[in-house]
Amino acid sequence: MSDNAFDLIVVGGGPGGYVAAIRSAQLGLKTAVIEREHLGGICLNWGCIPTKALLRSSEIAHLIRHAGDYGFSVSGFTIDLPKIVERSRKVAAQLSAGVKHLLKKNKVTVFDGHGRLNGAGKLSVEKDGKKLADLTAKHIILATGARARALPGLEPDGKLVWTYKEAMVPKEMPKKLLVVGSGAIGIEFASFYRGLGVDVTVVEVVDRILPVEDAEISAFAHKSFEKQGMKIITGAAVKALKKSDNFVTATIESGGKSQDITVDRVVLAVGIVGNVENLGLEGTKIKVEKAHIVVDEFCRTGEPGVYAIGDLVGAPWLAHKASHEGVICVEKIAGLNDVHPLDVRSIPGCTYCSPQIASVGLTEQAAKDKGYEIKVGRFPFIGNGKAIALGEPEGMVKTVFDAKTGELLGAHMIGAEVTELIQGYTIAKTLETTEAELMHTVFPHPTLSEMMHEAVLAAYGRAIHY
Incomplete structure (x- = not known):
């Protein structure tokens, strides 16, 4: 087998992709990963892990404020936002380096670039518009993840209207923040900023926050967040965002009434869409529905030898679901006899708010x-x-x-x-x-x-x- 020929190639080095690659190597398959940005993917670099570091800082600020309840007297503490952000980024960098080490340890070849299907069993790798390599593989797993969804008229601009990326690395603390969407991502950012003293308003289009959770838990959370000073508007939609130099006025409609709220920044957390573009799906039998690739219970697409896992294939959009799918997919490819389809009813979901x-x-x-x-x-x-x-x-x-x-x-x-x-x-x-x-x-x-x-x-x- 030549240096550019593999048993299995994974496109995407996130929690689904790198886990699939490691398991593949463990099973004796010659394996490669193609990653265009950061090993560890969005979860490790811009999602699950660094947000937990941010939330930990917010929790500590809360504990300091209530230090008297535990027998301590603390006065005059200040919030060092750059240090909070720096710690979060260091945590992400440390773990990304850890993934790189694990892939090397398991003898997985890593290609730094963008992978694209280029015919049956073929992939091309490009970087900055230049071709780096042509690869072949008996099996190809697409694990390119997803990105934040943008709504018409509410597109992020990176300055006043943020996605999760900008919300994780603020240069200054906003005094007022509007969070659009109350799923796990939206509520975690709302909790982080509120814990650091920001005036936070959350808008949710359905009639309750955290809509995938049990209604009783959702109602409990609603009361708890309001008790903390968070403002929550349910059954509401943001109809327009009017931007000024350093603030945004949002028009919110709820119950047939309209109101304007002026804030320093807006965080959009209205779902995600799969990264299905520029993968060379044209001319294949791979089916895409609602920006996600359709697969069977063992992550097989309609194209022989091509599989897809993780956020790319749809809900639940969870790192641990992606990792487990990666293992199932690879073990099925390797011919193991005791491989079972993933039961989504047994996948836990966690939201790290307070x-x-x-x-x-x-x-x-x-x-x-x-x-x-x-x-x-x-x-x-x-x-x-x-x-x-x-x-x-x-x-x-x-x-x-x-x-x-x-x-x-x-x-x-x-x-x-x-x-x-x-x-x-x-x-x-x-x-x-x-x-x-x-x-x-x-x-x-x-x-x-x-x-x-x-x-x-x-x-x-x-x-x-x-």
Whole structure:
């Protein structure tokens, strides 16, 4: 096999692409990755990881303000925005370098450029308009990810109207901020900026924030955010943005009424679209619907030998979903016998706002809509000793069970560290655990995880501490 011939080539080095490449190399396939910008992709460089670094700074600012509650006297602290941003960028750079090391360690060849299909089993690599290489591969995985969606009349300009990228590296702190969209991305930025003292308004087109979450969790979050001073307008649409030199006036319509809000900056968080352009899909049997590539349960496209994974193939747009798809896709290509399609019902979702939100499986309403007879359990943070000791008594854990079989259909959480706790329920779903096994499981005391046990007991009228 020549230097430019491979068993498998991955186009895109994000959390789906680089994981697929490493797994491919582990299985003995000669593997390459083509990445045009940053190894680690959007998630590692401009998404999941650096935003958590920003949110950590916001959390610390909150703790300093409430230091007196814990027996400390702090006065006169200032926010060093450049330092906050610098730390976030260093975290991203460190992890990107880590991905580079992992690919080298696994003997994956990396091409720095833009990959494009160029016939059956062929790829061309270009950089700055110049061709770098012509490659061949028996199998090609497209993992080019997605980008922020822009709405007509609300296009980002990088100065006054931001996407997530500009929102992550502000040169100065806005006094007033408008966030358009209340999904995970929008709410995380709203939480970050509000935690640092910014006057934040969130506009959501549907009738509640965090619309993919359980309605009860969504309502809890709404009240919590408003309590923090965040302004939230639901069932509303931003109809126009009128820009001045250093501020924006947004026209917002809600309930048949219109109002103008003037802010320093606007963050657009209205969804994402797949990066399907300039991939050489023309003339192939690859089907694109709503800016995403259509695949089967093993990530195969309509074109033989070509696969697609991650945000490129649609919801849920989560890094861990992309990574898992990459592993499934490669293991199927390698001919492993125990490969199972991804069950999206067992993919946890996390939002790292304050309070945190995490969920897996069906919401209460979705379970009812599917015809299940259900049992629902709830347990509040205020009933948990560890939560009170931490000074984090705000939150709840909710479980949804099939009343007939005891199957755990869904779990929904809001409060401190729930993004770390949700994996317990995710494992339970993967193992097809029933309420009986969960009830018989011993949870350590004192921990936040005890609420997970109590929420199961509560579904069957057996909660002890509430």
